[in-house]
Amino acid sequence: MIVTITMNPAVDKSTSIDKLVPEKKMRCSELITEAGGGGINVSKAIKELGGESLAVFPSGGMNGKLLENYLSQKQISFKSIPIAHETRENIVVRETDTNSQYRFVMPGAVLSEKEAHACFELLQQLEPRPTCIVASGSLPPGIPDDFFGQLARVVKQLNARYIIDTSGRPLQLAAKEGVYLLKPNLSELCALVGKEHLEVNEVDDAAMEVIKQGSCEVMVVSMGATGALLVTRDGCEHVPTPTVKKQSTVGAGDSMVAGMVWMLAQGKSISETVRFGVACGTAATMNPGTQLFKKEDVYRLYDWINKYADTYKMKLD
Numbered sequence: 001m002i003v004t005i006t007m008n009p010a011v012d013k014s015t016s017i018d019k020l021v022p023e024k025k026m027r028c029s030e031l032i033t034e035a036g037g038g039g040i041n042v043s044k045a046i047k048e049l050g051g052e053s054l055a056v057f058p059s060g061g062m063n064g065k066l067l068e069n070y071l072s073q074k075q076i077s078f079k080s081i082p083i084a085h086e087t088r089e090n091i092v093v094r095e096t097d098t099n100s101q102y103r104f105v106m107p108g109a110v111l112s113e114k115e116a117h118a119c120f121e122l123l124q125q126l127e128p129r130p131t132c133i134v135a136s137g138s139l140p141p142g143i144p145d146d147f148f149g150q151l152a153r154v155v156k157q158l159n160a161r162y163i164i165d166t167s168g169r170p171l172q173l174a175a176k177e178g179v180y181l182l183k184p185n186l187s188e189l190c191a192l193v194g195k196e197h198l199e200v201n202e203v204d205d206a207a208m209e210v211i212k213q214g215s216c217e218v219m220v221v222s223m224g225a226t227g228a229l230l231v232t233r234d235g236c237e238h239v240p241t242p243t244v245k246k247q248s249t250v251g252a253g254d255s256m257v258a259g260m261v262w263m264l265a266q267g268k269s270i271s272e273t274v275r276f277g278v279a280c281g282t283a284a285t286m287n288p289g290t291q292l293f294k295k296e297d298v299y300r301l302y303d304w305i306n307k308y309a310d311t312y313k314m315k316l317d
Contacts, residue, residue: 002046002053002261003130003160004039005119007147008108008140009057011066011089012036012250019097028093035070036090038137038165041251045258045280045292047076051265054079054130056122058140060109061086081118085109088140092250101248108140116143120154129158134261135174136165136254145169152177161264165257175215182216183257189221207231220260220274222253222281230274237271239278242304246285251292256281259298275305 012035015028035044043055059067059080064087071078088106095102123130133155135148148170155162161180164171167188175182175192182192190198192215193206207219208231221229227241259280263273279302283293 001126001128001130002051002132002134002265003123003126004042004053004055005133005135005151006037006039006055006057006137007111007116007119007135007143008138009035009037009040009059009067009087010106010108011063011087012092013089014092014094014248014250016094016096018095020093020095020102033066033070035067036251038254039134040067040071041254041292042134042136042258042261043071043076043078044074045251045255045284046262047074048292048295049258049262049280049298050295051262052077053261054126056119057081058083058109058111058115058119059087060084063087063089079122081115081122083109083111083115085111092248094248099247101250103250108138110142111140112142116147120151123154123158130160132161132163132261132265133158134163134165134257136257138166139170146173148174149177152179155179163257163261165253175210178214179216181218181220181260182210183220183222183253183260185222185224189219203229204231204236207236208233218270220256220277222256228256228274228278230270232270237274237309239275239305239309241278241282242301244282244286244301247287249285252281252284255284255292275309276302279305 014032017026017028040055043053046053055078060083068080088108091104093102139147148164152162152174163181164174164179165183189206192210198206207221219231228239230237256277260273260277263276279298280293282301283297286297
């Protein structure tokens, strides 16, 4: 069973306008409202692919009820942790004249120590036991930076694979505990190896350094428009990104994680897993606002990647 953890969920609202003008009343397009937050996006994407997962998240106030109702309507399984404060909402506005995207992200509901630890208790009581646990997104106020590190210890007790997609100090502390798969971008990888900058030809060595330290078994470095770099002890592979018309980057990283987790659950190779993840992430950029990918786009892009990606395979000494 795949379980996604979202400690800082949100009601995501998106709209568009011709041009943003200060101090003017601006008429926007139709408002689109979605359930959001890293792990929830992963669960939504897995559902779109035809898979199943259990979404775990704190929920409070009217916004929390909106999240729960949305997931129920989409037939996505979830277990919510009741909290005292209101779940946050985020706003995305796309300026159509420039295709620029403006993202207004709120800090999130403050969680007490008891509310945060309820997540651990819930995981330990799940039946059947999770085989893969995905922690994605930021931490809300009130949760210590080592929360994902604490979660790593719980995941080890459950003998599950732990995949984490976060940033900053929470990422570094989780890596110290050791996880199955890390998905940093270039700046996050720099932080993991204590460097201000990495040249392109240094990325694979830096990733291997993290792996040899025991921080993860697999690293997938997200490199934006140039694709992703898969690194394991056995070698590395650059997975190229197909060129598409980009409308929004919201949820692209979560879509990539979802594609990888879904393939892992089916016993696919790590190379197939990452290629499919890149296809999902790229497909997500083709849709406006907070919408994720369309399944047909994923498989079309996956076919393209498989045609060209073998050229980029490398073996490490």
